[in-house]
Amino acid sequence: MKIPYYPGCSLKTTGKNLEVSAIAAAKTLGIEMVEIPKWNCCGTVFSLTEDDLMHHVAPVRNLLRVQEMSGNGSVDTPNKMVTLCSMCFNTMKSAAGRVSRNAEDLVKINSFMNLEEDYKGKVQVLHLLEIIRDMGFDKVKEKVSRPLNGLSVAPYYGCMLLRPADIGIDDPEDPTIGKDLFEALGADVVDNPYKKVCCGAFHTVNDKSLVADLGYEILTRAQKAGGEAITTSCPLCAFNLDNRQKEISAAHPEFKQMPVFYFSQLMALAFGLGEEECMFEGNYVDPRPLLKSKNLL
Amino acid sequence: MEDKKDIMQIIADANKSVTTGIDSADIEHWVQIHIMGRAYKVPAGLTIMQAMEYAGYKFITSAGCRAGFCGACATMYRKKGEYQLQTAMACQTRVEDGMYLVQIPFAPAQEAKYDVTKESYAASTLLEHYPEIARCVACNTCTKACPQDLEVMDYIQDALRGDYASAAERSFDCIMCGLCAIRCPAEITQFNVGMLARRMYGRCGMAEPEQAKKQLAVIAEGKYEEDFKRLLAADLAELQQRYAEREREAD
Amino acid sequence: MISKTEITAKNEAFLRRITELSGVSITRCEQCGICSVACPLVSGMDISPAEMMRTVQLGQEEVTSTKTIWVCASCFTCTVRCPRGLDPSKVAEALRQIELRKAIDYMDISTIPAEEMRQLPQIALVSAFRKLTG
Known part of the structure; x- marks a missing residue:
């Protein structure tokens, strides 16, 4: 499968370890992710007011690039695209949905963009986790050469992968996609009752103590459930749960720091890929001592 | 004060030179334009700058090289019957009948203070100095406004994701006219962002040119010391003579 | 904050405005x-x-000066739980937009x-500026 891939800004900087590991893991599964040319920032949040079309221009512009790729034969999945970042996924899928349902919005945005080609409203936005689930977790299991035996993982979903219900990729109240994936990789999966609780998102900019409070709850609940590490698919969740452990430790001296993995890093590790693909050095809390203690490195 | 007046008169005369000496009777084609709401009849075929001078305006600012390079004469106009607000350099664009226009002498913007030798070559450097680039809505208005036909929106997007090479290359021909910043709904000063990206790329991203390295070595060896000393010791008359006799490229 | 019971034309206009902006049937x-x-x-x-x-x-227009509308992070937990299928996160966004x-x-x-600018991912800045600046 050769599919247009939308990275998003943070995957080129703080979330490079998500991008690199996911591209390599997807390749192992036969999914070639082709970066969309001239993509722009999606806006990260879907604009929620009825009259605010301006903020949908950015995601629609990216959808148009996918449509162009579908027409020029550079991919073999017409009108489909894949994302890795949960926020980009949510914004792009929400915008795609709005303009495909609302012809008047589509006409307005097209006439505003005033480009050679109109966006036709047909692009389907997928998250890599969905594509993997649809391939079947058995296929994932087949590629595992280094099973993550003995590693206790608490999947964290956050908001943008699950909600609203018509956008989310799994049951918004009882998601299992992470559990299924990490079990296929051979890990011990524990359930974190805070797996769907918001990490505080953008408040990390204007109120980091609020984010540290939420992060403390999410991480300690995972630890109480027996988790040694948690996982995410979002560079903002990753920043809030990983980098902000500095602030959590300052507020709670007894807090024991724990690694936060991108789902794709664990896939790359289990698929036997190298350190360059796993990019563990990009994580704030170094996960390598834990992995070494489990003989996984 | 007397001297200053004379200089101002000289500049004004020079500015007028493009249209002085024209006999109205010789002009076959006329157009009507509106400068800041007032109608003027001017000869067809003039640039906006020439037409404004013909109409009696004196450019004491908002004019520079008159050749499309300096970025000083930003102008905005609408054509009769069109909704689009157009942007251009006044010295490079010819008047059309029914044009409504105004000069934009300056784009108010504060340039960030930085020392390129001390800044980190990371995406965060651009965001640290110009955090408003994170407000870009990808509307593309800046690109439409650019008289240099640069892909302004794309270089702001490059800057946002820390792609210095692409931001520097895409913004390379920027003449700092400021029209992008005047039009931006996210209130970004694109031209300043591009400048920082190019400075950082030039310092940290590009390979050092071999020729420059050689030349620096030659300078360090003192090849030009004598020449410099002579110039610094020269009196005004000698400097003037040397200037007049200097080697010049053909005009 | 909830004290008045008399609904004026101005109150009705505000409710109508937020209903239009948010697309949520707030009276339900x-x-x-x-x-x-x-x-x-x-x-x-x-x-x-x-x-x-x-x-x-x-x-009551005073709601636009509450902290609540700015603390809401649009996590959509209320959206998926509301038994009437309403979306308070859209109402909060409409109220923010009125101010912005x-x-x-x-x-x-x-x-x-x-120091923060050197660490924060773009995703944090873009979303914060979208939600908190006009």
Whole structure:
């Protein structure tokens, strides 16, 4: 499968370890992710007011690039695209949905963009986790050469992968996609009752103590459930749960720091890929001592 | 004060030179334009700058090289019957009948203070100095406004994701006219962002040119010391003579 | 905050405006309070999400000066839990937009410390500026 891939800004900087590991893991599964040319920032949040079309221009512009790729034969999945970042996924899928349902919005945005080609409203936005689930977790299991035996993982979903219900990729109240994936990789999966609780998102900019409070709850609940590490698919969740452990430790001296993995890093590790693909050095809390203690490195 | 007046008169005369000496009777084609709401009849075929001078305006600012390079004469106009607000350099664009226009002498913007030798070559450097680039809505208005036909929106997007090479290359021909910043709904000063990206790329991203390295070595060896000393010791008359006799490229 | 019972034309106009902007049938809220229980950020709010809904039902414009509308992170937990299928997160966004469209920024982006700017991912800045600046 050769599919247009939308990275998003943070995957080129703080979330490079998500991008690199996911591209390599997807390749192992036969999914070639082709970066969309001239993509722009999606806006990260879907604009929620009825009259605010301006903020949908950015995601629609990216959808148009996918449509162009579908027409020029550079991919073999017409009108489909894949994302890795949960926020980009949510914004792009929400915008795609709005303009495909609302012809008047589509006409307005097209006439505003005033480009050679109109966006036709047909692009389907997928998250890599969905594509993997649809391939079947058995296929994932087949590629595992280094099973993550003995590693206790608490999947964290956050908001943008699950909600609203018509956008989310799994049951918004009882998601299992992470559990299924990490079990296929051979890990011990524990359930974190805070797996769907918001990490505080953008408040990390204007109120980091609020984010540290939420992060403390999410991480300690995972630890109480027996988790040694948690996982995410979002560079903002990753920043809030990983980098902000500095602030959590300052507020709670007894807090024991724990690694936060991108789902794709664990896939790359289990698929036997190298350190360059796993990019563990990009994580704030170094996960390598834990992995070494489990003989996984 | 007397001297200053004379200089101002000289500049004004020079500015007028493009249209002085024209006999109205010789002009076959006329157009009507509106400068800041007032109608003027001017000869067809003039640039906006020439037409404004013909109409009696004196450019004491908002004019520079008159050749499309300096970025000083930003102008905005609408054509009769069109909704689009157009942007251009006044010295490079010819008047059309029914044009409504105004000069934009300056784009108010504060340039960030930085020392390129001390800044980190990371995406965060651009965001640290110009955090408003994170407000870009990808509307593309800046690109439409650019008289240099640069892909302004794309270089702001490059800057946002820390792609210095692409931001520097895409913004390379920027003449700092400021029209992008005047039009931006996210209130970004694109031209300043591009400048920082190019400075950082030039310092940290590009390979050092071999020729420059050689030349620096030659300078360090003192090849030009004598020449410099002579110039610094020269009196005004000698400097003037040397200037007049200097080697010049053909005009 | 919820004190008035008399609904004026101005109150009605405000309710209508927020209903149009948000696309939410705000009058259908029956004040069960599930949104307030579900909200992960309610402890940092001055009025709960259910109170916010009620205040808008009553057309009280003062709701735009609450902390609540800015604390809401659009996590959509209330959205998936509301038994009436309403979406308080859209109502909060409409209330924020009312303020932001007056060119009133909720945060001053020039006050973010340089040390933070060097660490924060773009995704944090873009979303914060979208939600908190006009």
